[in-house]
Amino acid sequence: MSQKQEEENPAEETGEEKQDTQEKEGMLPERAEEAKLKAKYPSLGQKPGGSDFLMKRLQKGQKYFDSGDYNMAKAKMKNKQLPSAGPDKNLVTGDHIPTPQDLPQRKSSLVTSKLAGGQVE
Amino acid sequence: MFLKFSLRSVFYGAGGGNDIQWCFSQVKGAVDDDVAEDIISTVEFNHSGELLATGDKGGRVVIFQQEQENKIQSHSRGEYNVYSTFQSHEPEFDYLKSLEIEEKINKIRWLPQKNAAQFLLSTNDKTIKLWKISERDKRPEGYNLKEEDGRYRDPTTVTTLRVPVFRPMDLMVEASPRRIFANAHTYHINSISINSDYETYLSADDLRINLWHLEITDRSFNIVDIKPANMEELTEVITAAEFHPNSCNTFVYSSSKGTIRLCDMRASALCDRHSKLFEEPEDPSNRSFFSEIISSISDVKFSHSGRYMMTRDYLSVKIWDLNMENRPVETYQVHEYLRSKLCSLYENDCIFDKFECCWNGSDSVVMTGSYNNFFRMFDRNTKRDITLEASRENNKPRTVLKPRKVCASGKRKKDEISVDSLDFNKKILHTAWHPKENIIAVATTNNLYIFQDKVN
Numbered sequence: 001m002s003q004k005q006e007e008e009n010p011a012e013e014t015g016e017e018k019q020d021t022q023e024k025e026g027m028l029p030e031r032a033e034e035a036k037l038k039a040k041y042p043s044l045g046q047k048p049g050g051s052d053f054l055m056k057r058l059q060k061g062q063k064y065f066d067s068g069d070y071n072m073a074k075a076k077m078k079n080k081q082l083p084s085a086g087p088d089k090n091l092v093t094g095d096h097i098p099t100p101q102d103l104p105q106r107k108s109s110l111v112t113s114k115l116a117g118g119q120v121e
Numbered sequence: 122m123f124l125k126f127s128l129r130s131v132f133y134g135a136g137g138g139n140d141i142q143w144c145f146s147q148v149k150g151a152v153d154d155d156v157a158e159d160i161i162s163t164v165e166f167n168h169s170g171e172l173l174a175t176g177d178k179g180g181r182v183v184i185f186q187q188e189q190e191n192k193i194q195s196h197s198r199g200e201y202n203v204y205s206t207f208q209s210h211e212p213e214f215d216y217l218k219s220l221e222i223e224e225k226i227n228k229i230r231w232l233p234q235k236n237a238a239q240f241l242l243s244t245n246d247k248t249i250k251l252w253k254i255s256e257r258d259k260r261p262e263g264y265n266l267k268e269e270d271g272r273y274r275d276p277t278t279v280t281t282l283r284v285p286v287f288r289p290m291d292l293m294v295e296a297s298p299r300r301i302f303a304n305a306h307t308y309h310i311n312s313i314s315i316n317s318d319y320e321t322y323l324s325a326d327d328l329r330i331n332l333w334h335l336e337i338t339d340r341s342f343n344i345v346d347i348k349p350a351n352m353e354e355l356t357e358v359i360t361a362a363e364f365h366p367n368s369c370n371t372f373v374y375s376s377s378k379g380t381i382r383l384c385d386m387r388a389s390a391l392c393d394r395h396s397k398l399f400e401e402p403e404d405p406s407n408r409s410f411f412s413e414i415i416s417s418i419s420d421v422k423f424s425h426s427g428r429y430m431m432t433r434d435y436l437s438v439k440i441w442d443l444n445m446e447n448r449p450v451e452t453y454q455v456h457e458y459l460r461s462k463l464c465s466l467y468e469n470d471c472i473f474d475k476f477e478c479c480w481n482g483s484d485s486v487v488m489t490g491s492y493n494n495f496f497r498m499f500d501r502n503t504k505r506d507i508t509l510e511a512s513r514e515n516n517k518p519r520t521v522l523k524p525r526k527v528c529a530s531g532k533r534k535k536d537e538i539s540v541d542s543l544d545f546n547k548k549i550l551h552t553a554w555h556p557k558e559n560i561i562a563v564a565t566t567n568n569l570y571i572f573q574d575k576v577n
Contacts, residue, residue, distance in 0.1 A: 058355075114567070
């Protein structure tokens with residue numbers, strides 16, 4: 001009885017009622033997913049979505065290479081090899097300085113798009 | 122007493138599609154190649170629909186032209202064939218900031234045709250370019266001092282004079298950059314939109330929107346700036362922006378928090394204060410870690426009439442009446458079954474995918490993409506929706522596409538696909554609808570599909 005009353009929304013149009021009930025049904029899976037995520041990554045911030053990922057978005061794809069830093073580090077290391085990026089080349093963290101090897105290869109000369117070549121089916 | 126009818130059939134489209142029967146027409150691109158440069162990043166018809174432009178990650182633009190209808194064999198509309206292709210943007214390196222600038226074409230927008238040539242704006246993350254595409258089908262012949270192959274004749278051998286004349290030649294389509302609008306964006310450009318005055322346009326990045334005049338490249342006016350004084354206070358970014366199709370003083374921009382702001386350029390020079398704020402109220406008890414991320418609007422498009430606008434967030438498409446700010450007038454679920462997969466979609470970054478959406482010419486049907494190379498259409502009048510697939514398996518011309526169905530949970534019927542079998546690498550982010558006819562262009566990762574409605 002009480003459950004029915006919960007879902008009785010005095011909506012002006014059925015569209016809204018549909019949406020409301022849909023939201024309620026959808027809420028549980030979303031919360032369950034959130035719990036799953038927090039279990040895997042307990043250090044995830046309290047702030048949902050937060051400015052962390054916004055800042056990452058603003059810096060998307062940027063790679064900084066400073067020749068000054070690079071040469072200073074090389075001098076410090078003397079003959080030792082500079083640590084190169086790990087498997088994930090997109091993340092430059094800590095002491096690691098981007099080296100020329102880390103930067104993506106500049107594309108060589110320009111090839112025509114495959115949309116322009118090839119068969120028309 | 123309350124009537125509770127089944128919601129699932131409405132939202133999952135079990136009622137069948139709309140009245141158009143879509144048929145495969147063409148597919149372009151490589152079959153097996155997985156080259157990053159080939160990833161299609163934008164698709165756009167021009168104002169007449171005769172031309173269809175695509176941009177890719179490699180900075181290239183390919184323009185297709187619809188061939189004139191063959192009046193005798195009118196069982197299909199004209200096919201789209203390559204008209205022109207050129208390298209619009211190249212990778213650059215900003216030495217001052219030590220950062221690389223991708224050549225990927227984020228958006229293409231056509232100018233309405235004013236003379237024989239066609240013009241379009243294309244943009245990457247930092248620079249907008251105005252391209253002129255013109256045809257050359259005659260060339261001058263009969264020079265006095267030059268041979269036909271261009272070598273100069275010895276003047277002493279010239280004994281008569283003649284007037285050079287233009288003679289027909291094989292059609293050549295040339296693209297040339299007429300304007301380069303650079304150095305106005307610190308952040309990454311996500312949108313460009315041409316004003317209905319056809320003289321100005323806006324470009325939007327994550328935090329700012331600039332207004333340009335098409336003739337002037339060395340300056341632009343900043344009309345929106347949401348950069349906080351302290352970047353630690355950053356809470357939202359601009360995700361898309363568009364000019365109103367009829368009112369030259371009005372534009373909208375959407376945010377990562379699911380809001381849309383409508384601004385009137387007559388109100389002030391800097392439109393930081395919106396005229397209208399469109400936002401659907403959210404029940405705070407429904408909030409989760411994912412709420413803000415999935416509410417982020419990835420695309421905003423005005424209807425052709427200018428009365429409505431459509432927004433796309435991660436799970437739905439919403440239609441807003443410009444006269445009502447507090448909620449959308451229509452909401453269509455694109456792939457609600459993903460709500461119980463948000464954790465893994467966050468882990469593989471798919472939750473940040475930016476889907477676009479588009480209107481048909483009469484504003485009666487809207488379309489958007491999904492995963493597994495599925496795309497969805499919603500008929501606003503009949504309230505019916507359909508899911509179709511862009512796949513080379515269906516590539517017999519004039520074969521009607523079979524509607525697809527995703528089984529969210531429970532028993533999977535024959536021909537249905539379960540959510541766990543969906544290929545999340547096959548995403549349709551970009552679609553376009555011909556402005557006048559039922560012809561659609563759908564971009565999978567590196568292929569372009571053209572579908573048409575069945576013509577009898």
